[in-house]
Amino acid sequence: MASHTDLVARIGEAGAVPADRPIDRARRIVTAGTLGAFLGTILALFWLLGYLSPARMVLAAVPSVIMLVAFVVVWRFLDDDARGTPIPVIARTLATAESPYSRYIKKGANKGLLVPVVVRPVEGEPFRSVILLRETGGVQVEEPEVGTLMALRQVERGMGELANIDQVTPEQEALRERLARHPRQLSNRAPALPMRRGSLERVPASAAAEWWGALGAGLAVVLAYIWVIY
Incomplete structure (x- = not known):
């Protein structure tokens, strides 16, 4: 464990x-x-x-x-x-004892850094997940500052997969501002959600x-x- x-x-x-x-x-x-x-x-x-x-x-x-x-x-x-409508969320990066080197994916199409986050949906209960910050143009991804707030979307209700959102909603912006002022409203100990495997796995x-x-x-x-x- x-x-x-x-x-x-x-x-x-x-x-x-x-x-x-x-x-x-x-x-x-x-x-x-x-x-x-x-x-x-x-x-x-x-x-x-x-x-x-x-x-x-x-x-x-x-x-x-x-x-x-x-x-x-x-x-x-x-x-x-089957995934339904994507759910707008705000994710906050968490601190981890794992080194960036051990969390960096260097092979395959999706190269990048795995970062733990705690997530607050605009509607729903908070949860923890992991996001992949992908390389762009072959430039290695830098570790984001702990506590960074990001507007994303939960791809499927009940699953931990997150993705970029096309346009930040007003509700997301309001939630991000509230969490920036009152970070304790989002506990870092929320339960972790599972991920759905890829179709070709x-x-x-x-x-x-x-x-x-x-x-x-x-x-x-x-x-x-x-x-x-x-």
Whole structure:
């Protein structure tokens, strides 16, 4: 168990909720199926190189194009209705015994610094969470001053995920001013909320089964289709 002063680790103990909503499953299955379709197309074209006419090579790409359209639809055009309306909040940075070095994510697309915060929604109960201050332009993020107030939004009610807000609401501004004048109105000991896993995470086992099953199905269907047109 993490120390009481290791807030990032301690808040992380609240756990992660599986990405098992319909939108998560659709995105996971379609993404894996698209990957399988592209892989099947590449393998088949390489295998049959010199045996397919230009017209049949175009036909061979049809399943991949269909899957690509489905991929764009589920990621760009399907609303994440299960999350509901984002909730405006004010987050205040907390002190932690963990060094900035140990909290810095240096690999992957989301590089940046993990910072513990306590959060007061405009409507709702306070909670603790962790935010990621992302690098911009490859510049390393500096540790914010403890007690910094930030206007953010709670992505999903009951979950700890926070994100930037497009426009600060008047209620948020009033709440920020009130907390700046009276910081004790927001206790640092609020309960931590869990995070929802990403749609493409292959945890738990059911998510992994959906991912690999869809990838294998996409691969097999495309190979069978190209064999038929060949």
